[in-house]
Structure formats: structure tokens, C-alpha cells
Amino acid sequence: MASYFQRLLCAGFVFFMVWCVGAQPGREKLLLDKDWRFGFGHTYDTEKDHGHATAYFSYLSKTGFGDGPADPAFDDRAWRRLDLPHDWAVEQPFSEKGSFSHGFKQSGKGFPDRSIGWYRKKIAIPQTDLGRNLKLQFDGVFRNAKVWFNGYFLGTFESGYTGFSHDVTDYVNYGGENTIVVRADASMEEGWFYEGAGIYRHVYLLKTHPLHIAQNGTYVTSVVQGQTAKITAQVTIENRGDYHGTVEIANEIYDPVGNKVASDTQQSSAPGFMLTTDATSVFTITGPQLWDIDNPNLYRLVTKIRQQSKIVDVYETTFGIRTVRFDPEQGFFLNDKPLKLKGTNNHQDHAGLGTALPDALQDFRIRKLKEMGSNAYRCSHHPPTPELLDACDRLGILVIDETRLMGTNDYHLGELGRMIRRDRNHPSVFCWSVGNEEWKIEGNIIGERVTATMQAFTKRLDPTRPVTVGISSGFKAGISSMIDVMGYNYLGNGDIDAHRNDFKHQPGMGTEEGSTFATRGIYFTDDAQHYKSAYDRKPRPSFYSIEEGWKFYATRPYLAGMFVWTGFDYRGEPTPYGWPSVTSYFGMMDGCGFPKDSFYYLKSWWTNEPMLHLFPHWNWQGKEGQEIDVWVYSNCDEVELTHNGKSLGRKKMEPLGHLEWKVIYQPGTLEAVGYQNGKKVLSEKHQTTGSPQDIKLSVQNAVNQKSNGTTIVAVSVADKHGRHIPTANHEISFEVKGGSIIGVGNGNPTSLEKDKFIDALTLVPITDLQEQPLRSADLPQNFPKFTGGQWQPAFKDRDYKNPKAAYAYQGKFVYDGNSKAQLTFFYQPIGVQSAVFVNGNLLQGSKEDPHQYLIPQGVLRSGENTVGIVATPIRKKNDWDVANTNSGVIQVVVPSGPWKRKLFNGCAQIILQQDDGAEDMILSATGEGLRSASLKIKKK
Incomplete structure (x- = not known):
């Protein structure tokens, strides 16, 4: 045993190495979206869940005992390769047995083999990172995400909407390979609308000096007085190391064009180990460029932390200078100017993509809402992805930021606190919503207490914005009696004027209105086909049309404005129908963003430029x-x-x-x-158009560096005069070079077509593995022939210290005979040297991986097939050593066929992602009886 002095000296050397190597400037935030492995697990069958949670010691009982896919040594080579963001629910077929709320996809409750998703990724972390603080940051995983790093269990995060992070500093294999594992359990619904499944937002590795600005550790507020603005910047410093003494905090503010307009430097004492301290700087800016919906000016706060004259961290915060306030008599004011809120409610999915939206889709959707004249957006009913708020900041649209669930324990307030700390620097966020239609508590004392606590908690974290709740079960008592800003959900649910007369001190706005039913391009309701006429009508006797709703709110100065339900159609909640309707009918646009006619009613009265829209078509x-x-x-x-x-x-x-x-x-x-x-x-x-002749392709979004290679293309059909045919329903097939297709849609609420055309991948096990001993260690070119009943179960009673020279093994697998399938044997060595055979034919390993064997179609049989292996044995040095006895798995891949989609009332949409390094993308489209089309998209 080493002496105490030796152990102390060793510990001191490690400590010296950690802190010396860690003394490097700045921070790195590495996007980890590329090259993950994905496989389905199972909700209750541990064998189908890859043996997870079956070990004698579990990951909850002993540190580092992640088993099954959580084990870094787990072989995931046969799993599917993919990039994030990823939503596995949108990839599944439709089924009448699926959830009404989630659009009848074969995922979630009732589908135990499609409700657990495992994700694995290996990353290299250099030795030079030793001494830095490393965190894994997840922007959103739906849902109940368990995370391991190098087999060490980091924790469980239940909600599918709020981001979370895990410190991995102590678990890193510096200078080597590291394994990230996530098990997402989407078997339980969190909402009553489509929520997707999997890691549907970005993942990052954040590297910082141990002394750094905490996550979401800046808070910038502004007070505008005349021609000056007082800016207060609070900076939270965190110490994850043994640092003492003085810390210098330098803050600089840059205006929208990049000019430095203010700076401040101050000293502070470093916080203790794993503690934080706050430092506050106050600036005065003359002639500030205010953020508003027409001129969304954005400033930058650059914060530098110095320790012993060295910069150890640099952190940037985007913010805007603006004022918001509600008045119970005159409505809402932005920068002391009255502004009627013209808003929409929206969920986070898009046709063909589910919830896994590239950043460019956030930009595209906000631009479509702005085109309609909308100036406000309600996040219904959960915290949004950060990129959505970035788009709202950049494009100029106000946001009601909403938490998922009301409550006052650590779970509820923890979720609310994470949302507020993450989002409170966004100038677009003008109001916090702490709940929506909580019917159990809306009108009673429990609701009043819960709301009072949540509102006070919100004000403690951010006193600059008011708080609201969307209320629908009567406007009289409970929550509605004490919330900052009353949120009225639907005129038919109560007397808004009467409530206002009883609570004249309380501002109000229509947080939901409409819920009208319309199918784009349909002008005669057909209940048999589940199509609703697009004329703006009352959806139900107690609900109001879009026009009736807007007239009500627009003509009452005391009401701040109205949020339409909804801006876009979304998956699930296909009211007033059920199967086979799979999307909502509420949107002013369909799920692709193609406008319905009510879009133009709102544009008429929500914009100032002359506007005219005539409908229906004339075919x-x-x-x-x-x-x-x-x-x-x-x-x-x-x-x-x-x-x-x-x-x-x-x-x-x-x-x-x-x-x-x-x-x-x-x-x-x-x-x-x-x-x-x-x-x-x-x-x-x-x-009235002629017969269809030409396919038309047109880019819908701005293709530039900010679009990051994502292109949204509208597909239509024209007659010989080039006139759009609004009744065309042709099926169009697509091919792309220089990129890939990531989704297709058409806005048809009853379409059961595939959203994704992904190769079908199944894993076929090797069963009934048996063995016979061999006298020679030489590997044969032909599988040995045996007679008699000498086979016995493989590895049974094996003497690992005195094995035979070699062993022959044989097992079985079943193949359905599909000639289009590609079969690959991912062999896990059960010997030191091996020769692998299928049906007696010797296979050759691939150049990239000698233990990966492509099985030629010519050697396969429909039905039962035999795998043969000849291998020299593995010897155990110690009784507790573990030798592999799993020979591997057969991966069967059946190509999906070409991407295709039917037009719906003249339109479809295809979303492309450009390959890294490709200069151009070329999209080709063909359809029976139509002239094909080609579109070249140049990288910018």
C-alpha cells in the first residue's frame, strides 16, 4: 500500500495538473448534432430494451454501472445513423389505435416497441481540456430523458420542453473517446397535441474555465427616459474550482451596427467552490435605438472575466432596449406607443418534420406570420426552442412565453425558473404565462393560491414583465381575480365586458380566440371526407368566427388585443373529426404554411398596405x-x-x-x-384553367448562410399558360443531388401518406448458437462438416483457462427473402481470430471494419439461414474476467423507395438539407402525365 506521503504527493500533482491546464481563456460551445446512433428499446421487455437495467448492480446502486446501451462498450454499429434534431414519432405509420391528440402516429402509449428511443454518440475530448469545466447541454428531449456519460448516470429530466444540462467534468476520458447515451421515454403524453419523440432540439458540449459566467448567467434590463436609456447588467459568476481572491468583470455594450457605446469594469471577490456571486453594472446610453416590431434593433453585451490579469471567460448576451406596459383602459404599449396585439397561438411541429425543426424553419414560420400582419406569438403551451425566440427577436414579433404546468412545488417552479432565466434577455418576450385552461383550479381558492405563488416567483426572477394565464372556464373568480393581465380564452366562455366592469384595475387580452374549422382550398363542407369549408364561419354555437372575434377585440380600447387559435395547423387534435383526420383544422395556414383564406382577412385589417384577396378559385x-x-x-x-x-x-x-x-x-x-x-x-x-401540364418548383425561404443549408420548396402544377391549377392532386416524386430530403407535406388533414421515406432497418438475432471443439487453430476456407450429434450449447461449462485449440459455432437467423434487402452481419468477436460463414460461404470483412460482413444476396435463402464461425478461444486470466458470448446481429435494410407526395388542392411542400461541402443542390420532380421540373439551389 502506498504511504500517506506518496498518496498526498500524487494527489497534489493531479491537482496541479488540473488547475494549470485549466488556465486557458474563453469558452467553447460545440454543437453535437452530427452522427448519432439510434435504436428503439421497449417500455417493459428488458430483452427488447437491449438488456438494460438487468445487471446485478444497477446504475442507481453503483456509480458507473450503466448497462445495456448505457455501457460504453455496447455494440451499436448496427443501429441507425442520424443527425439531430430528430423526431422518431413523425417517422412512424399512422394507426387508428394511435393517440387522437398526437395525430394517430404509432408511437406513445399502446406502442411499447416505439415508445423508447436510445441515442448514442462518441466524442473525442483532448487532453488539453483537463482542468476545464465541461457540460452537456440539451435544449429539449421528449421526454423523460435519462443520460449517461461513459457509463456514469447523470440524471433524469422529465419534461420534454425545458432545456437541461449535466456537468461531466469528472467523468471525462481526457485524450480519448467518450460515450454519450440518452434514453428517451415518450410513452406518456405531456400535452394534448402532437409532441414528437426523441432529441428534437440541439445538443451542445460547453467547455469553460472553472471560474466562469454561470449558465444563463446574465440579466440585462433597461429603463428608457426621454433620449437616454439606463441599462442594468447583472452577471452571475460561478466557481467550479479552487480559485480565490479578486475577479475583474468587464462589460462592454455594442449597438446594432457593432459600435461600442458603453463599458464598465469592476472588481469582485471570487465565490467559494461551487458557489456563485453576482456583480452589477449600470450604463447610460444616449439616443438608444429601441427594439420594436418594425425596427427590431439588437444590442450586445460582451462580458469578460479576468483572474490574475488573464481573461478566463467571455460571454455574449443579445438584448434589446424597449419598454412594455399594459393599461386597464387603453390596452398595451410598446415604447410608450399604443399597440394592438395581433397574435396567434402555435404549437411547434411542421408538416413532414414533426417537432424536429431546423433553425431555418423557425425563421420561415415567423416570417409567414409577419406577412399576415401578426405582431405577437403565444407559445402554446410550453417553453419554446431558443431558436424560435431568436427569430422573434431578429424579425420583430412579441412573445408570450408560457410554462408547461401550473404548480408550486420544486418541479413546477423549477421548470418555470429555468424558462425565465433562459429567456428573460429576449426583447421579444413581453409577458410570462404561468398556465393555460387549468379547469380543476381556475375558479377556486386553490387556483388563486397557486397563481399568487407562481406570479410572485416570476416577479422575483423578472420584475420587468407582467404575468398572465389563459382562462376558459368562466371569468369571475380564482385565477382571474388576481392575475396581472387577464387572459380570455374565447368569447363564448364568459362575459368579458362584465368581468372588465368588475375588475377595472386589471388589463386584459384575448389569449385564445377562434378555433374555427377550415380546410385549405375547400369551399363546400364534406363531412364524409372530413373537409371543412374555408369560408369563415362560427365553428360552434358558443364560439365565434375570426371576423367576429377580431371585431370584438379591435373595437374595445381596454383590451390589449387577440391571439388567434391558431397560426398554423398542427398534428393531433383533429376537431371536429377523428380518424382518419390527423391534423387540426384551426390554422390560418395549413401545416406547411400555405395560407387559408382567413389568413387574408387578418392581413386586410392587420396591415396598412392596400390588400385584396378574392376567393374561391374558378375551377x-x-x-x-x-x-x-x-x-x-x-x-x-x-x-x-x-x-x-x-x-x-x-x-x-x-x-x-x-x-x-x-x-x-x-x-x-x-x-x-x-x-x-x-x-x-x-x-x-x-x-378557369386548362389541363395540367407542368410541375412548378419555387423556393419559399431565403437561402443564405443563416439558413444553414435548409431550403423550403413549394410544389404546384400549371396549365400550358403557366396558370396555377388550384384543384390539382397529382402525386409527385422527388430526387435530390447535393443534399437530402428531410420532409414532405401538403396540408391535407386526412393524408395518411408517409412524412419520411427512410430505409426500413430491422435487427435479426442469431439464435440457437451451438459449438464443437476443433483440434487445429488454423482458420479454414470452408466451414467444417460434422456428423452425428456432437453440437452442444455454446460456451456451456467452458474452461476458459484450458480451452481447446479452436471452436466451430453455428447459429440461425430468419430472412424473409426480400431481394431488395441488404443484409450485414455485425459480428462481435467470440474468439481471438475468426472466420465467418453464411450457409457455408466464407465472408470477407469490410475495409472500414473487419468485423462487419456484407452478406451477398446469392448466398441467402428465404427462411432459415445458418451462420458459421470458426474462432480461436478467448482465455481468462482471472475468474472474474468477462468474455463475450454474443456473436452479434444481422442488420436488414430495405430501401424506402423514392420520396413522393400528392398535391393537395394544388400545393405540396418539400424540405431539403444541403450536404456539407456541396456547392449546389439540384431537386428534380416528376409526375405521371406532367412535364418534369428541376430546380438548382446555389449555396450562398
Whole structure:
């Protein structure tokens, strides 16, 4: 045994190495989205869950005892390779047995073999990182995520919406390979809407000096007075090492164009080990450029931490200078100017992608809402991905940031606190929501107490923003009596004017309104087909149309505004129908972002530029002589409608209203002309189109460096005159070079087509493995032939210290005979040297991996096949040594076939991701009876 002095000297040397190596500047935040391995587990069958949690000592009883896939030595070579973000639920087929709320996907409760997902990734961490503080940061995993690092259990995070991190500093194999493992359990629903499954947001490795700014450790507030702004920056410093003495905190503020406009340096004492300390700087900026919805000016706070004159950390915080306030008589004010909130509620999924949205899709969706005239966004009903708030900051849209569940214990307040600390520097966030439609407590004393605690807790973390709750079960008592800003969910759920008269001190806004049913491009309701007419109607007797809702809120100055339910259709909740409807009908846009007609009603009254929208289309073959309802949405003073050149009347537009005509259908041209102050300002026409001829492809998003290679393409069909055919429903097939397709959609609420065309991957076990001893250690070119009943179960009663020269093994696997399948044997060595055979044929290992064997189709048989292995034995030095007895698995991959999608009422969408290093992407589209199309997308 080493002497005490020797052990102390060794410990001192390690301590010296840790802190000396750690004295390096700055921080690194490495994106870990690339090259993960993924495999399904099982909710209760441990064998199907890869033997996880079956060891004598579990990871909960002994440190570092991760077993099954949690073991770093687990062989995941046969698992699927993928990049994050990833949603496995969207990849599954539809089933009537699936969850109504989650869009009838074969995932979640009822599907135990598709409710557990394992993720594994290996990363190299250099020796030079020894002494730094290392954290794994997950922006979102749905849900109940267990995380291991090098077999060490880091913890469980239940909610699928709030980000979390784990410190891995003490578990790192410095200078070598490290294994990250995540087990996501999506068997339980957290919401009543589509939530996806898996690691659907980004993952990072954060490296810092032990003395650093804490995670989300800055808090910037502003007070605007005349032509100056007082900026207060609070910085939280964390010490994960043995640092003492003075710390210098230097803060610099840069304006929207990059000019330094303020700075401050101060001294502070370093906090104790694993403690934090706060330092506050106050700045005055003259002539600040305010953040607002039209000019979303963003400033940067750059914070540098110096210790012994060396920079040990640099941290950047984006913020905006602006003021927000509610007035119970006059509504909402941004920068002391009245602003009517024109908002939408939204969930986080998109057609073809589920919840795994590339960052460019966040930008695309916010731009579509801005195009409609929306200036506000409610995160329904959970914390958003950080990239969504970044897009709202950058593009100028206000946000109600909402926590997932009301409550006052550590779980609920912990979730709320994480959201507030992460998001409180975003200028787009103007209000915190601590709940939504909690019917059990909305109108009673429990609700009042819970809300009071959550509101006070929120104000402690951020006193600069008000708090709201969306309330729907009556506006009278409980939560509604004491919340900062009353959130009215639907006019039909209570008398808003009466509530306001009883609570005149309380501002209010419509946190949800509408819930109207509409199918894009459908103008005659067909309940048999589950299609709802797109004309704006009352969805139910006690609910109101979009127009009725907006008129109510727009004409009451004391109401701050209205949030429509919803901006986009979303998966699940296919009210008023059920199977086979799989998406909602509520959106102003479908799940792809193609506008429905109500989009243009809101654009008429939510924007200032002249706007005119005529509907429906004029392709009504078979309805000649029948009366068609023709509507116009416009903010023009007057609109005239003509049919085939004949005027059908010029009508005056009622403020906040729309215009209607009854028109006898005859093919030709329908045209609406808008007049402002008696002058023609714009027009729109619909013509009866000819037969479909050409596929049209058009890029919908800005393709630049910020889009990070993601391109969104609209697909349509035109006649020989180039006119869009609004009734086309052709199936279109796609190919891409220089990139990959990551999703397809069309906005059809009843479409059961695939969202993803992914090769089918199954793992076939080797069963009934038996052995016979051999006298020679030479590996043969042909599998030995044996006679008689000499085979016995493999490894039974093996004497590992005195084995035979070699052993022959044989096992079985079953193959269905699919000639398109590619079979690969991922062999796990059961000997020192091995020769591998299938049906007596010697296989050759691949160049990349000598233990990976591609099995040629010519050697396979439909049904039962035999694997033969000849191997020299593994010897044990000690009785407790473990020798591998698992020979491996057969991976069967069946190609998915080409990506394809039917147009729905003239439109479909395809989303592409450019390959790293590719200069261009070329998308090709073909359809039966149509002229093909090609689109070249250049990297910018």
C-alpha cells in the first residue's frame, strides 16, 4: 500500500495538473448534432430494451454501472445513423389505435416497441481540456430523458420542453473517446397535441474555465427616459474550482451596427467552490435605438472575466432596449406607443418534420406570420426552442412565453425558473404565462393560491414583465381575480365586458380566440371526407368566427388585443373529426404554411398596405349554372366584382368586415378590383384553367448562410399558360443531388401518406448458437462438416483457462427473402481470430471494419439461414474476467423507395438539407402525365 506521503504527493500533482491546464481563456460551445446512433428499446421487455437495467448492480446502486446501451462498450454499429434534431414519432405509420391528440402516429402509449428511443454518440475530448469545466447541454428531449456519460448516470429530466444540462467534468476520458447515451421515454403524453419523440432540439458540449459566467448567467434590463436609456447588467459568476481572491468583470455594450457605446469594469471577490456571486453594472446610453416590431434593433453585451490579469471567460448576451406596459383602459404599449396585439397561438411541429425543426424553419414560420400582419406569438403551451425566440427577436414579433404546468412545488417552479432565466434577455418576450385552461383550479381558492405563488416567483426572477394565464372556464373568480393581465380564452366562455366592469384595475387580452374549422382550398363542407369549408364561419354555437372575434377585440380600447387559435395547423387534435383526420383544422395556414383564406382577412385589417384577396378559385367543372359564394377580403374603400367582363356590382367595404356576392358559375374569369378614394389601386383575378401540364418548383425561404443549408420548396402544377391549377392532386416524386430530403407535406388533414421515406432497418438475432471443439487453430476456407450429434450449447461449462485449440459455432437467423434487402452481419468477436460463414460461404470483412460482413444476396435463402464461425478461444486470466458470448446481429435494410407526395388542392411542400461541402443542390420532380421540373439551389 502506498504511504500517506506518496498518496498526498500524487494527489497534489493531479491537482496541479488540473488547475494549470485549466488556465486557458474563453469558452467553447460545440454543437453535437452530427452522427448519432439510434435504436428503439421497449417500455417493459428488458430483452427488447437491449438488456438494460438487468445487471446485478444497477446504475442507481453503483456509480458507473450503466448497462445495456448505457455501457460504453455496447455494440451499436448496427443501429441507425442520424443527425439531430430528430423526431422518431413523425417517422412512424399512422394507426387508428394511435393517440387522437398526437395525430394517430404509432408511437406513445399502446406502442411499447416505439415508445423508447436510445441515442448514442462518441466524442473525442483532448487532453488539453483537463482542468476545464465541461457540460452537456440539451435544449429539449421528449421526454423523460435519462443520460449517461461513459457509463456514469447523470440524471433524469422529465419534461420534454425545458432545456437541461449535466456537468461531466469528472467523468471525462481526457485524450480519448467518450460515450454519450440518452434514453428517451415518450410513452406518456405531456400535452394534448402532437409532441414528437426523441432529441428534437440541439445538443451542445460547453467547455469553460472553472471560474466562469454561470449558465444563463446574465440579466440585462433597461429603463428608457426621454433620449437616454439606463441599462442594468447583472452577471452571475460561478466557481467550479479552487480559485480565490479578486475577479475583474468587464462589460462592454455594442449597438446594432457593432459600435461600442458603453463599458464598465469592476472588481469582485471570487465565490467559494461551487458557489456563485453576482456583480452589477449600470450604463447610460444616449439616443438608444429601441427594439420594436418594425425596427427590431439588437444590442450586445460582451462580458469578460479576468483572474490574475488573464481573461478566463467571455460571454455574449443579445438584448434589446424597449419598454412594455399594459393599461386597464387603453390596452398595451410598446415604447410608450399604443399597440394592438395581433397574435396567434402555435404549437411547434411542421408538416413532414414533426417537432424536429431546423433553425431555418423557425425563421420561415415567423416570417409567414409577419406577412399576415401578426405582431405577437403565444407559445402554446410550453417553453419554446431558443431558436424560435431568436427569430422573434431578429424579425420583430412579441412573445408570450408560457410554462408547461401550473404548480408550486420544486418541479413546477423549477421548470418555470429555468424558462425565465433562459429567456428573460429576449426583447421579444413581453409577458410570462404561468398556465393555460387549468379547469380543476381556475375558479377556486386553490387556483388563486397557486397563481399568487407562481406570479410572485416570476416577479422575483423578472420584475420587468407582467404575468398572465389563459382562462376558459368562466371569468369571475380564482385565477382571474388576481392575475396581472387577464387572459380570455374565447368569447363564448364568459362575459368579458362584465368581468372588465368588475375588475377595472386589471388589463386584459384575448389569449385564445377562434378555433374555427377550415380546410385549405375547400369551399363546400364534406363531412364524409372530413373537409371543412374555408369560408369563415362560427365553428360552434358558443364560439365565434375570426371576423367576429377580431371585431370584438379591435373595437374595445381596454383590451390589449387577440391571439388567434391558431397560426398554423398542427398534428393531433383533429376537431371536429377523428380518424382518419390527423391534423387540426384551426390554422390560418395549413401545416406547411400555405395560407387559408382567413389568413387574408387578418392581413386586410392587420396591415396598412392596400390588400385584396378574392376567393374561391374558378375551377368548378360540373357546377355550371350553380350559385357560388364569392367573398373578398380587402382593406380598400370599395371593391367591384366582374364575371367574364360583366360587372356584378361595386360595394363599400365595412371596417373590419368582408364582402360577398352570389355568382352563377360559368367558366372564364372572375375579377375583383379595389378602390381607394375612388381610384383603382389593385385587383385580383381567377381564371378557369386548362389541363395540367407542368410541375412548378419555387423556393419559399431565403437561402443564405443563416439558413444553414435548409431550403423550403413549394410544389404546384400549371396549365400550358403557366396558370396555377388550384384543384390539382397529382402525386409527385422527388430526387435530390447535393443534399437530402428531410420532409414532405401538403396540408391535407386526412393524408395518411408517409412524412419520411427512410430505409426500413430491422435487427435479426442469431439464435440457437451451438459449438464443437476443433483440434487445429488454423482458420479454414470452408466451414467444417460434422456428423452425428456432437453440437452442444455454446460456451456451456467452458474452461476458459484450458480451452481447446479452436471452436466451430453455428447459429440461425430468419430472412424473409426480400431481394431488395441488404443484409450485414455485425459480428462481435467470440474468439481471438475468426472466420465467418453464411450457409457455408466464407465472408470477407469490410475495409472500414473487419468485423462487419456484407452478406451477398446469392448466398441467402428465404427462411432459415445458418451462420458459421470458426474462432480461436478467448482465455481468462482471472475468474472474474468477462468474455463475450454474443456473436452479434444481422442488420436488414430495405430501401424506402423514392420520396413522393400528392398535391393537395394544388400545393405540396418539400424540405431539403444541403450536404456539407456541396456547392449546389439540384431537386428534380416528376409526375405521371406532367412535364418534369428541376430546380438548382446555389449555396450562398
